[in-house]
Amino acid sequence: MRTVDEHLAKLLDLIGPLQPYDQPLLESLGLPLVDDVVSPIDLPRFTNSAMDGYAVRAVDVQGANREFPVTLPVVGEQAAGSSTPTALTSKTAVKIMTGAPLPSGADTVVPIELTDGGDADVQIYQARRAGENVRPSGEDVAAGEIVAEAGTVLGAREVGLLASLGFARLRARPRPRVVVLSTGTELREPGSRLDYDSIYDGNSYMLAACARAAGAIAYRVGITSDDPREFADVLNDQLVRADLVVTSGGISKGAYDVVKAALTDVGTVEFAEVAMQPGKPQGFGTVGEEKTPIVTLPGNPVSSYVSFEVFVLPMLRRMMGKLPYRRPLVQATMTEEIRSPSGRRQYLRGWFEVSSRGARVTPVSGPGSHLVAGLSRANCLVVVDEDETALHVGDTAKVLVLDRDF
Numbered sequence: 001m002r003t004v005d006e007h008l009a010k011l012l013d014l015i016g017p018l019q020p021y022d023q024p025l026l027e028s029l030g031l032p033l034v035d036d037v038v039s040p041i042d043l044p045r046f047t048n049s050a051m052d053g054y055a056v057r058a059v060d061v062q063g064a065n066r067e068f069p070v071t072l073p074v075v076g077e078q079a080a081g082s083s084t085p086t087a088l089t090s091k092t093a094v095k096i097m098t099g100a101p102l103p104s105g106a107d108t109v110v111p112i113e114l115t116d117g118g119d120a121d122v123q124i125y126q127a128r129r130a131g132e133n134v135r136p137s138g139e140d141v142a143a144g145e146i147v148a149e150a151g152t153v154l155g156a157r158e159v160g161l162l163a164s165l166g167f168a169r170l171r172a173r174p175r176p177r178v179v180v181l182s183t184g185t186e187l188r189e190p191g192s193r194l195d196y197d198s199i200y201d202g203n204s205y206m207l208a209a210c211a212r213a214a215g216a217i218a219y220r221v222g223i224t225s226d227d228p229r230e231f232a233d234v235l236n237d238q239l240v241r242a243d244l245v246v247t248s249g250g251i252s253k254g255a256y257d258v259v260k261a262a263l264t265d266v267g268t269v270e271f272a273e274v275a276m277q278p279g280k281p282q283g284f285g286t287v288g289e290e291k292t293p294i295v296t297l298p299g300n301p302v303s304s305y306v307s308f309e310v311f312v313l314p315m316l317r318r319m320m321g322k323l324p325y326r327r328p329l330v331q332a333t334m335t336e337e338i339r340s341p342s343g344r345r346q347y348l349r350g351w352f353e354v355s356s357r358g359a360r361v362t363p364v365s366g367p368g369s370h371l372v373a374g375l376s377r378a379n380c381l382v383v384v385d386e387d388e389t390a391l392h393v394g395d396t397a398k399v400l401v402l403d404r405d406f
């Protein structure tokens, strides 16, 4: 049996980062930048007022108070976006709004609450220091400065900054298009009627959701039967829109293992056993003229989920240019004992929490790879290495905390 790490290395070899292109800014949310972004402008663009009030020279209002206000003539008004620059001479004031350019000659702004709010003349009730309530141009960003480095994953704050700098589009790698197929004659679409031995197709929904949560575009094709010909036809039809195909089921040792039957000796697909639990049977390779990568996951739902986490998620991240490829392991203290057979890396479902006592993890659900409700109650996977057979209360466990950005 090959190890998880050996298998993952082979999968990562199968694909590379997708070709970047200019994407609309909002579409690049969650994607890493391909290039450093250099600011074309200063931010603030121009020196402006932080308050609604009066732009003045600090020396002209020195010593002002409610008993002895300083009175100045109001020589103009400056609103944000009015496009007409104003200037101010000694011992005058310009009425100004928040965000409006500071008139030349002014060096401070007296908030309107500290004046009588006059239009022709204004009484100033409190002195301000030079620079108070003034937002200097370039204070935040200077033109020519690198504001975001290549590799930065764009979140809401970065998108806000880049829009503020005038970027409508950015070079980023496309989201991989993932075609998800589930196989099994026993499967039925949710919402349809069940026969006595049929079950609903949970996996194609779960895997499509996993792909979407990873930042990919998921095409859930749904169910194909255990007929290898039908599977091969559906697969061929889908290749045109796939950067990666992910299948579930039909790869173990049963009489109707459709994926294995259809893909053995086709393209470069190979089937292997990986020293992990769940997720022992695995397959991968390329199919079709374009050599589209395909990963065939086991049908047991928990096996499918864990295989996606461990193998497909790193592939999608590599295609998008996101680092690291693998979800980081964190340490947590076991609150209960767990046992594990040696020779296979175990991924046990757990509940991870951080409190004043530190990070702790508690096993959730049994180890059966059919226990989907148990899986849904977990928020992490406890990773027990191949050579470990037990973790005791108080031991430090390695944990993959699910659903977190990294």
Ligand SMILES: Nc1nc2c(c(=O)[nH]1)N[C@H]1C(S)=C(S)[C@@H](COP(=O)(O)OP(=O)(O)OC[C@H]3O[C@@H](n4cnc5c(N)ncnc54)[C@H](O)[C@@H]3O)O[C@H]1N2
Pocket: 182, 183, 184, 186, 187, 199, 200, 201, 202, 203, 204, 248, 249, 250, 251, 252, 253, 254, 257, 278, 279, 280, 281, 297, 298, 299, 300, 301, 303, 369
């Ligand atoms: N003789 C052996 N039998 C099995 C072995 C083995 O080594 N020797 N390995 C077991 C392991 S481990 C796994 S995992 C499974 C993998 O089997 P397949 O990938 O071929 O999957 P299926 O047989 O098609 O299905 C397994 C199980 O999962 C259910 N299933 C399948 N698809 C879905 C779906 N879309 N939604 C919900 N449930 C699904 C299916 O009904 C089966 O119960 O093989 C073991 N057997």
Ligand code: MOO
Pocket: 276, 277, 278, 279, 280, 281, 298, 300, 303, 369
């Ligand atoms: O290894 Mo299978 O993937 O346990 O259930």
